[in-house]
Amino acid sequence: MSDVTIPQPTRPWQRKRSEVARSGASLALVGLLSFGIVLFTGFAGVDGWAVCIMLLFIAALIYRGRKLSKKERGNATVQLVITAAAVLAFAPWLSILGSVLYKGVVGLRLNFITSDMRTTVPDDDLSMGGALHAVLGSLLMVSIATVITLPLGILSGVYLTEIKGRFTFLVRFVVQSMSGVPSIVAGLFIFTTYNSLTNGPSAFGGALALGILMLPTVARTSEEVLKLVPDDLRSASLALGARQWRTTLMVVLPTVRSGLITAGILGVARVIGETAPLLLTAGSNSAFWFNPAKGPIASLPIYVFGMLQIGTEYAVNRAWTGALVLMLAVFALFFTARKLGGKDKR
Amino acid sequence: MNIVAPVKREMHVVHSRGDKVFRGIVTAGALTSLIILGLIGSFLFARGAQVFSQYGLKFITGTNWSSSLDEGIASEFGMGPMLVGTIIVSTIALLFAVPMSIAGALYIEFYAAGRVRRILSGLLDLAAAIPSLIFGLWGIQVFTNFGQNWAEFLATRLGWFPLFNTISDNYGRSPFVAGCVLASMVVPITTSVAREVYSRTPRELIDTCYALGGSKWGAIKTVVLPFGKSGVVGGAMLGLGRALGETVAVYLVLNLNFRYTFRILESEGGNVASLIATRFGESTSEELTALVAAGFVLFLLTLSVNMVASTIVTRTTRK
Numbered sequence: 262m263s264d265v266t267i268p269q270p271t272r273p274w275q276r277k278r279s280e281v282a283r284s285g286a287s288l289a290l291v292g293l294l295s296f297g298i299v300l301f302t303g304f305a306g307v308d309g310w311a312v313c314i315m316l317l318f319i320a321a322l323i324y325r326g327r328k329l330s331k332k333e334r335g336n337a338t339v340q341l342v343i344t345a346a347a348v349l350a351f352a353p354w355l356s357i358l359g360s361v362l363y364k365g366v367v368g369l370r371l372n373f374i375t376s377d378m379r380t381t382v383p384d385d386d387l388s389m390g391g392a393l394h395a396v397l398g399s400l401l402m403v404s405i406a407t408v409i410t411l412p413l414g415i416l417s418g419v420y421l422t423e424i425k426g427r428f429t430f431l432v433r434f435v436v437q438s439m440s441g442v443p444s445i446v447a448g449l450f451i452f453t454t455y456n457s458l459t460n461g462p463s464a465f466g467g468a469l470a471l472g473i474l475m476l477p478t479v480a481r482t483s484e485e486v487l488k489l490v491p492d493d494l495r496s497a498s499l500a501l502g503a504r505q506w507r508t509t510l511m512v513v514l515p516t517v518r519s520g521l522i523t524a525g526i527l528g529v530a531r532v533i534g535e536t537a538p539l540l541l542t543a544g545s546n547s548a549f550w551f552n553p554a555k556g557p558i559a560s561l562p563i564y565v566f567g568m569l570q571i572g573t574e575y576a577v578n579r580a581w582t583g584a585l586v587l588m589l590a591v592f593a594l595f596f597t598a599r600k601l602g603g604k605d606k607r
Numbered sequence: 608m609n610i611v612a613p614v615k616r617e618m619h620v621v622h623s624r625g626d627k628v629f630r631g632i633v634t635a636g637a638l639t640s641l642i643i644l645g646l647i648g649s650f651l652f653a654r655g656a657q658v659f660s661q662y663g664l665k666f667i668t669g670t671n672w673s674s675s676l677d678e679g680i681a682s683e684f685g686m687g688p689m690l691v692g693t694i695i696v697s698t699i700a701l702l703f704a705v706p707m708s709i710a711g712a713l714y715i716e717f718y719a720a721g722r723v724r725r726i727l728s729g730l731l732d733l734a735a736a737i738p739s740l741i742f743g744l745w746g747i748q749v750f751t752n753f754g755q756n757w758a759e760f761l762a763t764r765l766g767w768f769p770l771f772n773t774i775s776d777n778y779g780r781s782p783f784v785a786g787c788v789l790a791s792m793v794v795p796i797t798t799s800v801a802r803e804v805y806s807r808t809p810r811e812l813i814d815t816c817y818a819l820g821g822s823k824w825g826a827i828k829t830v831v832l833p834f835g836k837s838g839v840v841g842g843a844m845l846g847l848g849r850a851l852g853e854t855v856a857v858y859l860v861l862n863l864n865f866r867y868t869f870r871i872l873e874s875e876g877g878n879v880a881s882l883i884a885t886r887f888g889e890s891t892s893e894e895l896t897a898l899v900a901a902g903f904v905l906f907l908l909t910l911s912v913n914m915v916a917s918t919i920v921t922r923t924t925r926k
């Protein structure tokens with residue numbers, strides 16, 4: 262028997278040492294070149310570096326792909342360009358999340374949510390004063406808005422999925438267009454009607470303005486959710502002799518209860534950070550105001566806005582912390598909605 | 608044997624009294640949104656009517672906005688520069704946002720792998736939920752530092768281009784910077800619409816393209832992009848609607864100035880929504896009427912853009 266050489270398994274997918282060296286070298290070259298560019302041209306700062314490195318990286322990869330066929334090269338180039346543009350598109354949000362966290366944490370102390378600005382001026386140390394009044398005011402106005410808007414939104418959804426009457430197209434169209442009403446216009450409307458009747462800013466005025474902005478979100482989400490109810494359920498209920506109103510109230514709506522709650526939550530998340538309408542309709546205050554029918558009331562967005570307008574170091578710190586709290590609230594609402602929304606589909 | 612084709616029966620539904628009441632209540636509830644929209648339009652028009660009749664078309668084209676407390680000096684209201692400024696800022700926003708949104712949507716839908724894709728689409732949803740106030744805060748406190756440098760770069764290297772022309776060297780709070788901030792607000796909306804449309808591209812068409820030897824880019828170029836074209840247009844217009852009506856983000860970032868200006872890199876610009884927010888607090892009743900009228904113009908503008916957009920989007924994403 263002759264010697265049999267057992268073939269060693271080759272691993273073509275593993276990168277050869279020369280390839281690794283080559284990509285290392287090109288990375289180093291990219292670094293050096295961008296350093297040169299930053300030195301000798303107007304590119305500067307983090308963004309300048311990022312752009313240089315990205316452009317050179319693309320150039321290097323295109324150069325390395327020169328041996329590919331024309332088709333493959335085009336394909337790879339486009340992939341690079343699309344990836345780069347996608348990175349650019351996502352970068353601002355990461356920057357926003359990062360800066361709100363980084364700058365907001367500075368002023369995030371217990372007193373921020375346990376005390377108000379009654380005896381504190383914005384320039385006082387961050388261990389004094391807080392946004393309790395603003396948080397409470399926001400909660401109050403958003404609750405009033407929800408109580409008014411949620412039933413109306415659900416009714417719209419029910420109309421679009423259960424009744425499907427003459428106005429179906431119209432209602433859907435109006436709800437769609439209403440979601441494009443600028444927030445300041447909603448504020449202006451309430452200001453010229455409700456607020457001018459009741460003489461001045463109030464929590465009710467703010468809540469009504471928020472309600473206008475909330476309604477389209479709630480209506481559209483309710484419709485989407487109600488569409489998920491299988492027709493079999495409706496038919497079964499009707500076949501058992503229930504009228505349409507009983508079918509809707511006792512079969513259809515309970516089936517998607519968590520979905521309807523999701524609709525409400527998404528509506529709240531949509532308006533909790535609205536600033537412009539509250540500027541016109543609710544005003545601002547340094548302590549919580551208990552009468553929702555009359556008198557200016559503070560809210561978290563207006564708190565942030567006002568602190569930013571003052572512009573001193575501590576005030577801006579307070580603004581960032583307010584923004585952090587606001588963003589945490591929005592995200593919490595958002596994730597709750599997701600969790601609940603996932604429940605119905607199962 | 609004669610076979611008679613079945614004739615469609617007339618169906619006649621008689622609702623019980625309970626159902627009639629129920630249907631009435633639901634219909635009324637559903638029509639409130641219509642009523643609210645109608646009320647907004649008519650009230651703003653009614654409050655602003657005086658200004659419209661007094662100034663006519665000059666209210667739109669006029670260049671002077673001055674409110675005088677003095678009886679002897681007449682106030683004058685023309686929103687021309689603000690309207691043009693709004694359009695300039697929104698155009699800049701869309702110029703940046705649309706290509707990035709298309710790329711972002713294509714990336715999520717066709718290039719990103721499993722986990723990256725899930726993270727990015729989660730991030731996309733989150734970004735759409737960030738309040739505009741936070742965009743404004745970030746815009747003036749963080750982004751302006753970058754945008755200023757970019758503007759300076761453009762002005763010094765490409766100053767020969769008419770739009771990049773500058774006469775002062777103050778680059779912060781410019782329409783360019785405001786447009787960039789708006790772009791980052793518009794991108795989530797446009798991207799999610801584009802993504803939705805792209806995901807509806809028939810799988811067979813893409814597979815056919817691959818089977819014929821096409822590359823991924825070939826499939827995207829010949830199938831996905833043409834298929835999603837009108838949807839992307841609709842998404843871009845939804846974004847435009849948001850950009851036109853945005854208040855706080857622009858208010859915080861842009862330096863309002865009452866002059867026609869097309870030097871977008873310089874620290875002055877106009878915006879209708881910000882005008883309302885700025886002047887509102889200290890306005891006389893005469894100026895308030897003018898502000899309401901400006902609000903009405905803004906309302907009409909955004910509503911028409913949004914109506915066209917939502918028609919396009921519904922038509923292309925209907926199942």
